Amino acid sequence: MLTCVKKKVMEKTMRTARFSFAVVTLSDKGSLGLREDTSGPYLIDCLKKEGYQLADYEIMADKHDGIVAKLLELVESGVDLIVTTGGTGPAPTDVTPEATREVIERETPGISEAMRAASLLKTPHAMLSRGCSGIRGTSLIINLPGSLKAARENIEVVLPALPHALDKINGGTSDCGTA
Numbered sequence: 346m347l348t349c350v351k352k353k354v355m356e357k358t359m360r361t362a363r364f365s366f367a368v369v370t371l372s373d374k375g376s377l378g379l380r381e382d383t384s385g386p387y388l389i390d391c392l393k394k395e396g397y398q399l400a401d402y403e404i405m406a407d408k409h410d411g412i413v414a415k416l417l418e419l420v421e422s423g424v425d426l427i428v429t430t431g432g433t434g435p436a437p438t439d440v441t442p443e444a445t446r447e448v449i450e451r452e453t454p455g456i457s458e459a460m461r462a463a464s465l466l467k468t469p470h471a472m473l474s475r476g477c478s479g480i481r482g483t484s485l486i487i488n489l490p491g492s493l494k495a496a497r498e499n500i501e502v503v504l505p506a507l508p509h510a511l512d513k514i515n516g517g518t519s520d521c522g523t524a
């Protein structure tokens with residue numbers, strides 16, 4: 346039994362360990378030290394447990410140009426998976442999706458739609474997240490909402506599809522439909 350669990354963990358890690366990730370927390374209060382960022386560290390822990398390698402973590406203000414510059418920097422340094430948290434809502438200061446759209450070359454609407462659909466089963470407020478996702482070069486960028494609860498409920502939706510997504514984005518030729 347234990348051997349079986351260990352084998353499954355090893356198989357999972359073998360699929361993810363070659364991929365790096367970065368977490369970017371977008372929060373005005375967080376960037377000023379007025380709010381503890383609990384969502385960013387949670388996401389780091391969660392993705393590390395899945396076997397991904399942490400490349401970068403930053404807390405930034407909700408500022409369009411700063412977000413674009415940071416995302417481009419991470420893409421250019423070859424980070425495979427970039428997860429943002431915060432700034433996806435309808436408030437005037439929420440600009441993460443607009444900044445992300447400026448960076449991505451190909452949108453992955455299914456990822457964001459899946460998160461919203463699953464989240465709607467938890468709270469009607471899920472429809473307020475305008476988060477988007479997409480690919481630039483070989484980097485996948487995914488916007489998540491900002492609260493710890495929302496970050497947790499959203500990341501768990503995409504985790505099962507991430508290894509296959511990152512493999513394909515990196516030119517993987519494995520057959521689809523086998524897992």
Ligand SMILES: Nc1ncnc2c1ncn2[C@@H]1O[C@H](COP(=O)(O)OP(=O)(O)OP(=O)(O)O)[C@@H](O)[C@H]1O
Nearest residue numbers: 370372373374375381382383384431432491492493
């Ligand atoms: N990084 C974070 N860590 C923990 N909780 C957060 C974080 N970001 C947001 N939250 C929570 O989620 C709520 C909604 O996030 P939103 O991005 O709209 O924040 P906000 O009120 O505009 O403030 P700010 O952007 O300065 O964090 C916040 O009011 C806060 O309770």
Ligand SMILES: Nc1nc2c(c(=O)[nH]1)N[C@H]1C(S)=C(S)[C@@H](COP(=O)(O)O)O[C@H]1N2
Nearest residue numbers: 431432433434464470471474490491495498
């Ligand atoms: N699963 C899930 N999705 C969620 C929520 C949540 O609690 N759980 N909160 C929503 C709320 S209240 C808002 S305003 C939007 C946007 O959040 P953000 O501005 O922090 O990015 O995410 C939504 N998505």
